[in-house]
Amino acid sequence: MAPDPSAQRVIHLDDYIPVVGEPEIEELRALASGLSGQTIQMVNSTAVGGGVAEILNCMVPMFQDLGLPIRWDVITGGNDFFEVTKAFHNALHGGPYDNRPENFEIFLSYNEQNRRRLSFDSSLVVIHDPQPVALITARPPHGARWLWRCHIDLSQPNPLVWNFLEPLVTRYDGAIFSSPSFTHQLPIPQYLSYPCIDPLSTKNQDLDPSQVRAVIERFGIDPDRPILTQISRFDRLKDPLGVVKAYRLVRNYFDCQLVLAGGGAADDPEGGAVLAEVREAAGPDADIHILDLPPWSALEINALQRASTVIIQKSLREGFGLTVTEALWKKKPVVASAVGGIPIQVIHKHTGLLVHSVEGAAYQIRFLLSNPALAAQLGEQGHEHVRENFLMTSNLKRYLTIFHHLLRAH
Numbered sequence: 031m032a033p034d035p036s037a038q039r040v041i042h043l044d045d046y047i048p049v050v051g052e053p054e055i056e057e058l059r060a061l062a063s064g065l066s067g068q069t070i071q072m073v074n075s076t077a078v079g080g081g082v083a084e085i086l087n088c089m090v091p092m093f094q095d096l097g098l099p100i101r102w103d104v105i106t107g108g109n110d111f112f113e114v115t116k117a118f119h120n121a122l123h124g125g126p127y128d129n130r131p132e133n134f135e136i137f138l139s140y141n142e143q144n145r146r147r148l149s150f151d152s153s154l155v156v157i158h159d160p161q162p163v164a165l166i167t168a169r170p171p172h173g174a175r176w177l178w179r180c181h182i183d184l185s186q187p188n189p190l191v192w193n194f195l196e197p198l199v200t201r202y203d204g205a206i207f208s209s210p211s212f213t214h215q216l217p218i219p220q221y222l223s224y225p226c227i228d229p230l231s232t233k234n235q236d237l238d239p240s241q242v243r244a245v246i247e248r249f250g251i252d253p254d255r256p257i258l259t260q261i262s263r264f265d266r267l268k269d270p271l272g273v274v275k276a277y278r279l280v281r282n283y284f285d286c287q288l289v290l291a292g293g294g295a296a297d298d299p300e301g302g303a304v305l306a307e308v309r310e311a312a313g314p315d316a317d318i319h320i321l322d323l324p325p326w327s328a329l330e331i332n333a334l335q336r337a338s339t340v341i342i343q344k345s346l347r348e349g350f351g352l353t354v355t356e357a358l359w360k361k362k363p364v365v366a367s368a369v370g371g372i373p374i375q376v377i378h379k380h381t382g383l384l385v386h387s388v389e390g391a392a393y394q395i396r397f398l399l400s401n402p403a404l405a406a407q408l409g410e411q412g413h414e415h416v417r418e419n420f421l422m423t424s425n426l427k428r429y430l431t432i433f434h435h436l437l438r439a440h
Contacts, residue, residue: 041091061430062096070100071152075161078325081352088228111140121188123347175436178202182349183370184212225350226425233328245333256286259338263292264304279392291321358412363405381412
């Protein structure tokens with residue numbers, strides 16, 4: 031299936047000129063003109079929820095504004111398929127894996143169903159993440175160029191799962207990763223491209239302070255006391271229970287509040303169980319606000335981030351962490367785990383503070399609460415780091431450049 035085109039924003043790249051400058055937009059149009067006659071197809075596993083869907087909801091209309099024909103397809107699958115792909119996801123991040131041979135059969139069966147259901151007649155095809163990776167079997171023998179875009183941390187994958195997926199990956203014309211540490215010894219070209227945010231989206235646009243205050247008061251959050259916030263889907267790899275522990279250590283010194291806000295994704299069957307664990311850990315503490323937000327809560331997330339005193343991202347593993355990017359863009363001081371793609375964004379003591387434990391997170395949060403001037407300086411420097419490296423126009427330029435390279439290489 032394809033996402034509803036009527037639900038996508040109409041994007042005009044000229045609107046980004048005040049943010050990134052006119053030369054940047056002119057460069058994008060020049061790169062796009064060299065791809066005249068090419069058609070593009072993006073394929074992933076969900077139209078809503080998660081960073082990949084957010085990126086594509088912006089990226090697709092950007093390609094359209096450049097005059098490049100593009101189609102976005104979303105694969106389908108039953109609960110058994112998404113339970114398998116979630117197990118793969120955790121294993122590829124280095125977690126344990128229950129080796130059941132039928133998992134591989136389920137995975138390949140649903141990929142085959144999607145191969146028969148979808149059409150693949152574009153000249154440039156980008157397959158996102160492991161869920162649809164086996165669609166490479168649909169690639170025609172000549173002409174089309176296929177890329178695998180991996181958004182997750184593959185630095186220490188479980189060998190059982192990676193050994194199953196690697197032969198499929200090597201059939202692509204190239205692979206794109208979010209960090210050099212995620213790459214592997216592959217016989218195909220590998221490219222580096224950072225996930226990015228859209229500065230003009232509802233989630234990242236400027237808000238009037240009255241809008242911010244109205245949202246947080248609606249959720250029962252006190253705007254006059256420090257607010258510690260982690261915005262993430264309810265996933266064990268985001269370590270929400272560790273965030274609760276860090277907050278309780280900070281509470282011994284500061285009268286603060288904790289906000290854990292997020293939701294689920296259509297391809298993540300574990301979210302409900304993790305949410306229940308978080309609620310149990312929070313117990314009766316009225317200063318812990320657990321917000322299970324629907325996918326259309328971009329304005330609320332924006333307001334929560336802007337109202338926060340410190341933004342936390344205590345992931346155990348992380349492909350990149352766009353919630354970190356969003357917080358830095360809003361000039362917020364960030365305390366985040368030194369895992370995955372986060373250190374690309376959070377340069378320790380320059381754009382934020384990196385940590386390795388619950389106790390470390392609590393210590394750095396206390397440090398920021400005690401030094402508001404330094405916290406503000408980190409926020410300013412973080413904002414500039416995002417402007418230079420992690421806005422959607424940069425992501426678009428990397429795709430266009432990679433497409434040019436692929437076409438020249440054949």
